[in-house]
Amino acid sequence: MSILVLAEHHDGQLAGATAHVVAAAKAIGGDIDVLVAGENVGAVAEAAAKLDGVSKVRVADHAVYAHQLAEPMGALLVELAGDYRHVLAAASTTGKNVLPRVAALKDVSQLSEIVEVVDADTFKRPIYAGNAIATVQSADSLKVITVRSTGFDAVGEGNSAAIESVDTVVENRQSAFVKQELAQSDRPELAAAKVVISGGRGMGSGENFKLLDGIADKLGAAIGASRAAVDAGFVPNDMQVGQTGKIVAPELYIAVGISGAIQHLAGMKDSKVIVAINKDEEAPIFQVADYGLVGDLFEILPELESKL
Numbered sequence: 001m002s003i004l005v006l007a008e009h010h011d012g013q014l015a016g017a018t019a020h021v022v023a024a025a026k027a028i029g030g031d032i033d034v035l036v037a038g039e040n041v042g043a044v045a046e047a048a049a050k051l052d053g054v055s056k057v058r059v060a061d062h063a064v065y066a067h068q069l070a071e072p073m074g075a076l077l078v079e080l081a082g083d084y085r086h087v088l089a090a091a092s093t094t095g096k097n098v099l100p101r102v103a104a105l106k107d108v109s110q111l112s113e114i115v116e117v118v119d120a121d122t123f124k125r126p127i128y129a130g131n132a133i134a135t136v137q138s139a140d141s142l143k144v145i146t147v148r149s150t151g152f153d154a155v156g157e158g159n160s161a162a163i164e165s166v167d168t169v170v171e172n173r174q175s176a177f178v179k180q181e182l183a184q185s186d187r188p189e190l191a192a193a194k195v196v197i198s199g200g201r202g203m204g205s206g207e208n209f210k211l212l213d214g215i216a217d218k219l220g221a222a223i224g225a226s227r228a229a230v231d232a233g234f235v236p237n238d239m240q241v242g243q244t245g246k247i248v249a250p251e252l253y254i255a256v257g258i259s260g261a262i263q264h265l266a267g268m269k270d271s272k273v274i275v276a277i278n279k280d281e282e283a284p285i286f287q288v289a290d291y292g293l294v295g296d297l298f299e300i301l302p303e304l305e306s307k308l
């Protein structure tokens with residue numbers, strides 16, 4: 001039984017999510033191959049070969065895969081899928097773009113956002129915004145699976161798996177890359193950061209989000225937000241944490257002026273240590289917080305920054 005993991009990579013670097021997906025593959029059991037598809041991805045393949053548990057890295061290095069568009073990536077995976085019982089990718093923008101196409105073309109059901117492997121056919125995944133965990137079993141001969149990275153601890157590095165090239169080059173007449181607009185930030189990426197500090201409606205304005213900057217600088221944190229803060233126009237929507245935003249599970253999550261609605265908790269409740277700052281001691285966020293500070297954030301934040 002063998003498993004194909006689609007590597008996640010950006011700007012010529014292997015993304016951290018791949019090590020979590022390989023961990024899920026290890027839990028399933030069997031030989032694990034990693035597919036690196038892109039253009040000029042030699043360094044990515046070398047990084048993937050270091051991941052513990054990987055048997056082989058297969059590299060499809062061609063201009064048609066340059067921007068990892070869903071159409072050629074899906075067609076490539078369909079070509080390769082015959083060798084495998086499981087195809088896995090991170091439940092990221094790329095994985096969620098590519099894998100449903102593979103499942104549809106192979107006429108199998110996709111298993112989405114698994115957080116636990118029970119056995120090779122049976123998986124656990126959150127439903128109802130994380131309020132219940134469904135155990136799902138698939139009888140399909142090929143399992144197409146997206147993995148929620150926060151559900152699996154990343155595998156280590158120290159391996160030196162074989163790297164081989166894949167000669168299959170698919171055509172893409174259906175889509176073309178036009179342009180990419182990326183938010184520029186010196187801070188760590190929200191979904192991968194070890195520390196996240198998020199502001200909610202209680203911040204009052206976008207200008208007040210600057211109060212989080214100094215603390216984020218001192219802790220090397222990414223800055224997130226609740227949907228209410230995004231909807232109010234305080235900050236852009238790529239900062240949103242929650243059911244309809246990013247799922248994070250950092251070592252430390254600091255929620256400032258956030259009430260703790262279930263849709264927000266769905267995105268951060270697996271954080272290792274949760275700190276909440278809120279003036280309302282009845283706020284539901286305190287039910288999931290390890291440490292709570294009841295008080296006015298406009299007094300607490302400057303004090304916290306100076307103490308740090």
Ligand SMILES: Cc1cc2nc3c(=O)[nH]c(=O)nc-3n(C[C@H](O)[C@H](O)[C@H](O)COP(=O)(O)OP(=O)(O)OC[C@H]3O[C@@H](n4cnc5c(N)ncnc54)[C@H](O)[C@@H]3O)c2cc1C
Pocket residue numbers: 199200201202203225226227228229240241242243244245246256257258259260261262263264267277278279280283295296297298
């Ligand atoms: C389908 C659906 C999907 C959703 N997806 C998401 C999602 O992905 N992410 C998300 O966050 N929400 C999501 N929501 C919205 C969610 O239900 C809440 O409305 C939202 O999380 C509330 O954001 P908030 O906590 O910032 O605001 P509020 O609920 O208004 O809370 C503000 C908090 O700030 C505190 N506060 C105010 N002033 C101060 C002060 N000076 N000092 C200290 N504390 C103060 C208040 O006591 C209050 O607890 C979704 C909703 C739906 C229906």
